[in-house]
Amino acid sequence: MQDKTHLHQSHGEIIKRLKRVDGHLGHVIAMLEEGHRCVDIAQQLHAVEKGICQAKRTLIQDHLDHCLEEATKARAQGASVSLEEFKEITKYL
Template sequence: MQVDEDARTPVLNRLRRAQGQLAGVIAMVEAGRDCKDVVTQLAAVSRALDRAGFKIVASGMRQCLAEGAEDSAPMTEAELEKLFLALA
């Protein structure tokens, strides 16, 4: 699946931001920073990754459905639900 051109830049920006935040979390743990600060930053990383994932799924849903219809059987409701729940 390719990410829609309109979504690609925002998705990449979110992923790069999450990458930077994760590097910051690693540095915080290595430096022995306060647990509350580490967990707060870790939650921010998690949210950034979730948002990127949701954007990818949302932008690619039409493509997935269209490809499924062309290449094989269309995605079932259960398969779509599983895809969304994988990010939950």
């Protein structure tokens, strides 16, 4: 069973964004198959890339905001909290 503890408020918006990107990518593939101009395809690929980057940025920022706050509270209450996950996720920035 999937762990639901890592669901954040932003995940719904990220899912919607990625579904739009998925549809957009399908359109780009069709453009390639139909022989559209490279400049038009590059423009559409740029839009896909921006959508994915924005989704990633939102995910990481939300993770840092939400999980770091929880870790700070837990640490203040004397719990042992590893910061390794926060260090690890920064490589994707």
